[in-house]
Each structure stands twice: as C-alpha cells, then as structure tokens.
Amino acid sequence: MEANVKVQIKYLAALRDRTGRRQEQVSFxxxxxxxxxxxxxxxxxxxxxxxxxxxxxxxxxxxxQFPSKLSTKINEGDIICLFPPIxxx
Amino acid sequence: MFExxxxxxxxxxxxxxxxxxxxxxKENEVLKLLGARGLAAxxxxxxxxxxxxxxxxxxxxxxxTGPLTGVKLPSTTxxxxxxxxPETGIYLCSNSGGDFGPQLKFCGFDGLAxxxxxxxxxYLLIRDGEVTFSDAGPWxxxxxxxxxxxxxxxxxxxxxxxxxxxxxxxxxxxxxxxxVDTRAIGRGGAGAVLGSKRLKGIAVLGSGSIPVADEAKVKxxxxxxxxxxxxxxxxxxxxxxPQYIEIINELGCMPTRNFQTAYFEGGDKIxxxxxxxxxxxxxxxxxxxxxxxxxxxEVKDGPFAGARARTEFETIGMLGPxxxxxxxxxxxxANQLCDEIGIDTISAxxxxxxxxxxxxxxxxxxxxxxxxxxHFGNGQALVDLVRLIGERRGIGxxxxxxxxxxxxxxxEWSRYILAVKGLPFAAYDPRGFHGNGLTYxxxxxxxxxxxxxxxxxxxxxTGQYDxxxxxxxxxxVQAIQDNRAYVDSLGLxxxxxxxxxxxxxxxxxxxxxxxGYDFTSELMEIGARIYNLERMILNRxxxxxxxxxxxxxxxxxxxxxxxTQGRILTGEMYAIMLDEYYEVRGWDEDGVPKPETIxxxxxxxxLALDGS
Numbered sequence: 001m002e003a004n005v006k007v008q009i010k011y012l013a014a015l016r017d018r019t020g021r022r023q024e025q026v027s028f029x030x031x032x033x034x035x036x037x038x039x040x041x042x043x044x045x046x047x048x049x050x051x052x053x054x055x056x057x058x059x060x061x062x063x064x065q066f067p068s069k070l071s072t073k074i075n076e077g078d079i080i081c082l083f084p085p086i087x088x089x
Numbered sequence: 090m091f092e093x094x095x096x097x098x099x100x101x102x103x104x105x106x107x108x109x110x111x112x113x114x115k116e117n118e119v120l121k122l123l124g125a126r127g128l129a130a131x132x133x134x135x136x137x138x139x140x141x142x143x144x145x146x147x148x149x150x151x152x153x154t155g156p157l158t159g160v161k162l163p164s165t166t167x168x169x170x171x172x173x174x175p176e177t178g179i180y181l182c183s184n185s186g187g188d189f190g191p192q193l194k195f196c197g198f199d200g201l202a203x204x205x206x207x208x209x210x211x212y213l214l215i216r217d218g219e220v221t222f223s224d225a226g227p228w229x230x231x232x233x234x235x236x237x238x239x240x241x242x243x244x245x246x247x248x249x250x251x252x253x254x255x256x257x258x259x260x261x262x263x264x265x266x267x268x269v270d271t272r273a274i275g276r277g278g279a280g281a282v283l284g285s286k287r288l289k290g291i292a293v294l295g296s297g298s299i300p301v302a303d304e305a306k307v308k309x310x311x312x313x314x315x316x317x318x319x320x321x322x323x324x325x326x327x328x329x330x331p332q333y334i335e336i337i338n339e340l341g342c343m344p345t346r347n348f349q350t351a352y353f354e355g356g357d358k359i360x361x362x363x364x365x366x367x368x369x370x371x372x373x374x375x376x377x378x379x380x381x382x383x384x385x386x387e388v389k390d391g392p393f394a395g396a397r398a399r400t401e402f403e404t405i406g407m408l409g410p411x412x413x414x415x416x417x418x419x420x421x422x423a424n425q426l427c428d429e430i431g432i433d434t435i436s437a438x439x440x441x442x443x444x445x446x447x448x449x450x451x452x453x454x455x456x457x458x459x460x461x462x463x464h465f466g467n468g469q470a471l472v473d474l475v476r477l478i479g480e481r482r483g484i485g486x487x488x489x490x491x492x493x494x495x496x497x498x499x500x501e502w503s504r505y506i507l508a509v510k511g512l513p514f515a516a517y518d519p520r521g522f523h524g525n526g527l528t529y530x531x532x533x534x535x536x537x538x539x540x541x542x543x544x545x546x547x548x549x550x551t552g553q554y555d556x557x558x559x560x561x562x563x564x565x566v567q568a569i570q571d572n573r574a575y576v577d578s579l580g581l582x583x584x585x586x587x588x589x590x591x592x593x594x595x596x597x598x599x600x601x602x603x604x605g606y607d608f609t610s611e612l613m614e615i616g617a618r619i620y621n622l623e624r625m626i627l628n629r630x631x632x633x634x635x636x637x638x639x640x641x642x643x644x645x646x647x648x649x650x651x652x653t654q655g656r657i658l659t660g661e662m663y664a665i666m667l668d669e670y671y672e673v674r675g676w677d678e679d680g681v682p683k684p685e686t687i688x689x690x691x692x693x694x695x696l697a698l699d700g701s
Contacts, residue, residue, distance in 0.1 A: 013332040
C-alpha cells in the first residue's frame with residue numbers, strides 16, 4: 001500500500017462559495033509538492049493556481065515565500081489555506 | 090495652471106464670530122502636497138501649534154478634499170481631516186467617504202476650515218457660497234443619524250450631504266467620531282473637537298460642477314475602472330470587509346480577549362458567511378462607488394432583535410473576539426449604539442476589552458462598572474459598557490478620557506493597555522505579522538493600520554517580507570505608508586485605487602486627465618513629503634523614538650495558543666525593524682527627519698524653514 005500524507009485544505013471567505021465546503025482533508029502520495037496540490041485543486045474545482053484572485057498559504061506563509069515555491073514538499077498535518085486577495089482599509 | 094479637479098478656494102468659518110470668508114488655495118502647496126491629507130497637514134502645521142490643547146477654541150478642524158473628490162470616477166468620495174486629537178493629544182489625520190466632500194466641491198470649495206467656539210449649540214448650512222449659522226440647542230442629546238436627518242430637513246433637500254456628532258461628543262468623550270453621511274471620521278476623537286466647539290453638524294449642498302481637463306479621457310478611464318472593479322472586487326461587494334474575519338483568525342492574528350491570544354475559537358459564529366446568511370439586509374455604497382462594500386445588518390430575533398448597524402471588519406474584530414463575544418447579534422447591537430451615541434467602534438472595543446480583563450483579574454469590581462458583569466463573552470455587558478462610556482458613568486468616565494489618560498492615571502494597568510501614542514490598536518495582532526507592529530509604531534496618528542500602512546498582503550506573498558522576518562520591513566512599511574499618504578490626498582477610496590493604478594509604482598493618466606497636470610511620476614515622492622511633514626509636526630509636539638514603541642503585551646508575552654502559538658515581537662526584535670525604518674526614511678536614531686531629508690523633499694522651502 002502506497003504511503004500517503006494527509007493535509008487539511010481550508011477554503012476561506014469567498015473561496016468557500018467556489019468549493020461549496022469550508023475545509024477538507026486530502027491525501028497525497030509521500031513526496032507530493034504544492035504543485036500536486038495545485039493540480040488537484042484544478043481538477044477538483046477548476047481552480048487554476050497561481051491565480052491573482054486567490055491567495056495561498058502553507059502553514060501560515062505564502063506558497064511563493066518558500067524557497068522551493070511550488071516544488072515545496074508537503075508533510076503530514078500541513079494546513080493549506082486559500083482565500084481571496086486581501087487589502088486593508 | 091490646473092485645468093480641472095481643483096476649485097481653488099477654501100471656505101473658512103469662525104464659530105466664535107459667526108463670520109466666514111473665502112481664501113485662495115495656494116498652488117505651490119497643491120503641487121507639493123496634492124490635496125486632502127497632504128494639504129490638511131500643511132494647514133495644521135501652519136495654524137495649530139504644539140501649545141494648543143484639543144478643546145481650546147484655538148484648535149481648528151480642517152476638512153480638505155482632493156483633486157479627484159466628486160469627479161465622475163469610481164468612489165471619488167473622500168475628504169481628509171486634520172485637527173489636534175482629544176484621544177492622543179497630538180496631530181490627527183483622518184478621512185471619510187460619504188457625499189460631504191463631493192457636495193463641498195459642488196459648492197465651489199476644495200475645503201472647509203472650522204475655527205473658534207460657538208457660545209451655544211450651533212449647526213451650519215452651506216448652500217453654494219451661502220453660509221448660515223443656526224441654533225442647534227434643541228438637538229442636544231440626539232443621535233448622530235437623527236442629526237443627519239434634521240440637517241437635511243433644515244436644508245430642505247434630501248440630496249444634501251451632512252456630518253454630525255452624537256451625545257458622547259457633547260460630553261467630550263475623547264473617543265467620539267464624526268458621522269459623515271453614515272460613514273465615519275472614526276479614529277482619534279475628532280467628534281469631541283466639534284463637541285468642544287458646540288458644533289452639532291453641518292449640511293452642504295452645491296449646484297456647481299467640477300471641471301476636468303479631458304472629459305473624454307475621464308469617461309474612458311471610468312468605464313475601464315468599473316469593469317475591472319466588477320471582477321476584482323466582487324467579493325467585496327458580496328461580503329465587504331467582514332470577509333477578513335475568517336482569514337485573519339485562521340492566520341492567527343485576531344485580537345482575542347484584549348490581545349491575550351490571537352485565535353478566536355468562536356470565529357465561525359461571527360464570520361462573513363454568518364453575517365450574510367443571518368443578518369445582511371442590503372449593501373450601501375459611497376459616492377459613485379460600484380463596489381458598495383458597506384453591509385447593513387439587522388438582528389431578527391433574540392434579546393437584541395431590531396438592532397441594525399453597518400458592520401465592518403475592524404468593528405467586528407474589536408467588539409467581538411477582543412471582547413470574547415461570539416454572538417453576532419450583540420456585536421450589531423453594540424455597533425449600533427456606538428454609531429448612535431457617536432463613539433469610534435475600534436477605540437470602544439479596546440476600552441471594553443480592557444475593562445473586561447481588569448474585571449476578570451479583580452483589579453476593578455462591579456461597583457466600578459455600575460453593576461455590569463464585565464466578563465469576556467458577555468454580549469449584554471458589551472452593549473451596556475458602550476453606554477457606560479458614552480454616558481461617562483462609573484469607570485466609563487475614566488475610559489472616556491482615552492488610553493493615554495488611563496495609563497497616566499493607572500500606570501499599573503499599562504501592561505493590559507494596547508495602544509501607541511494613546512491610540513488603541515486596530516484588529517490585527519502584530520505578533521502574527523511583524524510588519525504590522527512597525528505600522529502601529531510609526532503611524533502618524535498612533536496604532537492605526539491605515540495611516541500606518543497595511544502590510545499583511547505583502548507579508549504573505551513576497552518572499553523577502555515573510556510575516557515573521559524583521560529585515561526588510563522598514564523598506565516595506567515606508568513604501569506602503571507613502572503610497573497611502575498620496576492615495577489619501579487624492580480624494581479616492583483606497584478600496585478602488587488599484588483599478589486606477591494608484592499603487593506604490595503609480596502609472597496611468599488619471600490625474601493628467603482630471604487636472605491637466607501629470608502628477609503621476611511624483612506621487613510616491615509627494616507621499617514621502619506628506620509623511621515627513623506629519624513627522625515634523627509630531628516631533629514639534631514632542632514625539633520621539635520612545636513614543637514609537639509597542640506595548641508590553643506584544644513585546645513581553647508570547648501568543649499562548651492557535652496557529653501563531655509561541656510568537657512574540659520583543660523590544661529587541663522590534664528595534665531591528667525600527668532602526669531600518671528610520672534609516673530608509675532618512676530620520677535620525679531618535680526618529681527626527683535629518684536636515685538633508687527635509688531639503689531633499691523640498692520641505693525647507695515649503696515650510697519656509699531657516700537654516701535647514
């Protein structure tokens with residue numbers, strides 16, 4: 001049986017309208033990366049990433065803030081959040 | 090030299106003498122400072138010295154529009170304000186949406202200067218060039234919204250715009266706001282300045298128009314901007330700023346129980362979905378705004394049934410999680426009461442959260458709170474404490490004096506007070522976004538997320554500005570502050586600025602099309618000039634590095650739970666950011682602009698300084 005890592009994906013604010021759910025746990029093969037998560041989201045919700053209308057975090061930091069960017073490996077228990085662009089005011 | 094945008098005139102009214110006159114806008118100042126916030130700061134510099142106290146008749150209120158205010162472009166709604174703040178005792182800049190700014194320009198004025206002190210309660214009607222002073226004695230005690238209605242009735246035309254103060258400002262509650270057509274000049278207590286002048290409100294109605302240099306181009310820009318906003322701001326139209334509740338909470342940045350932690354376990358009971366499904370009645374928009382981000386909410390049942398308010402993120406954050414309250418009905422009811430009696434929801438939320446913490450720690454008792462059980466999570470207590478402050482009863486009388494006064498009276502409570510320069514925190518915990526801490530520390534008016542610069546988006550998507558990094562934050566905050574300073578001087582709402590390319594690398598030809606003068610390449614320099622002018626004012630009022638520091642809770646207590654558990658922003662960490670910030674600003678180690686910085690920005694000439 002292939003080993004998996006489970007991550008929690010949260011759809012915040014208006015992203016919840018897009019996916020119809022607040023959050024879900026998703027399994028990926030060990031060694032999967034943010035690119036794999038992006039492809040899964042595209043297949044599941046027709047959500048193309050990167051996307052200027054969607055902000056993405058992994059454990060509280062932006063995806064592109066990690067040195068390996070989309071090639072960053074995900075780990076068991078990681079929390080991924082998707083939400084619309086935010087601006088103060 | 091300007092072909093449009095500006096009218097070239099400022100109306101000055103004196104409440105002591107009931108006289109008014111018109112003076113010319115100075116073109117050299119407009120070229121250097123653009124309008125609204127920039128010009129209001131210059132008027133303040135020239136006319137409100139450090140010796141003037143907030144409630145002195147010598148204090149003045151400057152309400153200045155920008156070149157875009159009232160022009161037929163999206164959300165050209167803003168009017169800027171400067172005055173001496175009753176809440177902080179120092180310079181205050183603020184601004185508001187609504188129709189007041191546009192209508193003032195339709196009267197032929199770029200701004201309004203209010204000075205003196207009326208003998209008795211007064212209201213003003215401004216119809217084109219005509220100014221009427223009238224008796225507002227019978228209006229004492231009426232709510233801000235009721236005064237807006239009365240003013241429009243007195244003007245005899247519902248198209249009139251108006252601003253008003255509530256009963257809290259009559260009692261000189263230092264957290265009082267000015268209701269501007271149901272929008273707010275919220276922070277810093279400007280409402281209490283009007284209260285001290287016995288000015289209950291102003292209505293304004295103009296029949297003129299605002300010339301623009303290139304009408305066809307303005308129309309073209311308008312069409313493109315509206316089209317972009319419909320796509321990029323659709324979420325704002327649906328959920329407004331309350332959409333940030335869920336996001337900020339998940340990021341571990343939500344003020345919870347007076348910033349004792351940064352994740353609120355009841356977040357899903359007060360988020361934008363809950364608001365939309367259970368409370369939303371309709372949207373409202375400011376002048377010519379296609380986004381209409383305002384959300385009117387109403388409580389349909391329960392003990393607060395019938396309560397109705399315009400809830401925003403900051404209000405929910407400070408009256409909700411920061412007071413431990415997860416009952417959206419109570420938040421709406423408290424919001425409504427703040428609006429009616431006329432106090433700022435952010436400062437009120439901070440004052441109430443502090444009261445709840447003091448009460449829970451046994452440092453005050455129910456006797457101090459007039460019998461109110463001031464515990465975190467008690468929605469009824471939240472509402473009752475708003476009233477206590479507005480009516481100056483019990484500890485409410487002390488809270489009504491503001492955090493700076495409170496810290497002086499009770500230094501032993503300082504560790505529970507979240508404020509910088511006397512202005513309480515907005516609804517973000519800087520231990521979760523360190524750039525936000527620098528924002529609070531160096532904002533021109535105290536702990537403000539707008540004037541100080543809203544860093545959170547950059548801290549989440551720019552590699553070099555990771556939210557917990559320290560290096561680079563000085564550069565980031567300076568750029569955001571300067572960007573905001575020029576946007577606040579345009580007369581345009583920040584929500585729509587991107588649609589017209591008013592970012593930190595401004596481009597486009599909006600200002601050329603409106604004014605005939607191409608400010609665009611100079612905008613960031615103008616922003617820096619305004620920010621430094623404000624700092625020079627603050628320096629003149631005694632502000633130095635010691636006043637730019639963060640409160641103990643942030644620097645000495647780690648966040649105990651949630652996604653940012655263990656995070657802290659110690660004094661040493663903060664100093665790294667502050668040192669870098671002073672350096673990129675061209676300020677000395679005590680936070681004073683260096684002579685070469687003043688010269689580089691042309692402030693020596695503008696302020697007629699000798700020997701700089």
